[in-house]
Each structure stands twice: as C-alpha cells, then as structure tokens.
Amino acid sequence: MFHVTAKLDKSTPIRIGITPGNVFTHCCRSGEEVPVNLAAVLQNKHFTPGRFYAGTTLEDGSTVQIPITDRNVRNFCIACGKEIEVDLSDFEGDEDFDVYTDEVLCDECAEELEEDDDDE
Ligand SMILES: [Zn+2]
Structure with a gap:
C-alpha cells in the first residue's frame, strides 16, 4: 500500500495509507471536502501534487490531513x-497502474530480478 508520511511534531512521524476511502480534495468554490478516486485521477493525468489529501483519525479522535505531494509518498x-x-506523477496515464493495489520493487531488487531473467 502506498502511504504518505508526515511529522506531526518533532518526534512522531505518522503514515497514512492511500486507500479508496481516505483520499479527498477541497472544492475550489465552497472549500468542502470532496472524496477523490486517486486511481482515476492518475489515469486521467489530473494529478497535481499537493492538491489531494490523505486523511485519518487519530487515537485521540482528532483528524489529520496530509497533502499528497511528489515528495512524501512512499511504499515498501x-x-x-x-x-x-x-x-x-511518474504513473500518470499508466493504465496498468492502480495506486490502491499496486506493489513496488526497489532498484536493487528490480535489478536482481532482471539478472535472474537473463539466466533463463
Ligand atoms: Zn528491495
């Protein structure tokens, strides 16, 4: 699962998963929260870093909203x-990419996989 990371205070970085239920944007007129299907946004090349938010409710009941930028999205x-x-942004227009379900490989593991393929 992709997630955004943010530091609420100096010591506790938090992770918010990017899931179908918790991505939203703010209506440009009313400022109201509007749910967003980020997978569709990316396929339609409408992704603007910082315009979409991932939100979650903390244990104490307060809510956190983190803008999804081109620098704070991570995956394992x-x-x-x-x-x-x-x-x-790299996945804009990629029809095979689903931000909610796709998994990623780091460079080293991708390289190793490629080498394995060459052996066959
Ligand atoms: Zn790896």
Missing part, C-alpha cells in the same frame, strides 16, 4: 521491505 519494496520514495 515487496521483496526486501525497504521503504522507497515514489513520485505518483
């Missing part, structure tokens, strides 16, 4: 578990 490599930075 499915092979080694390393956290890697992802720029969602």
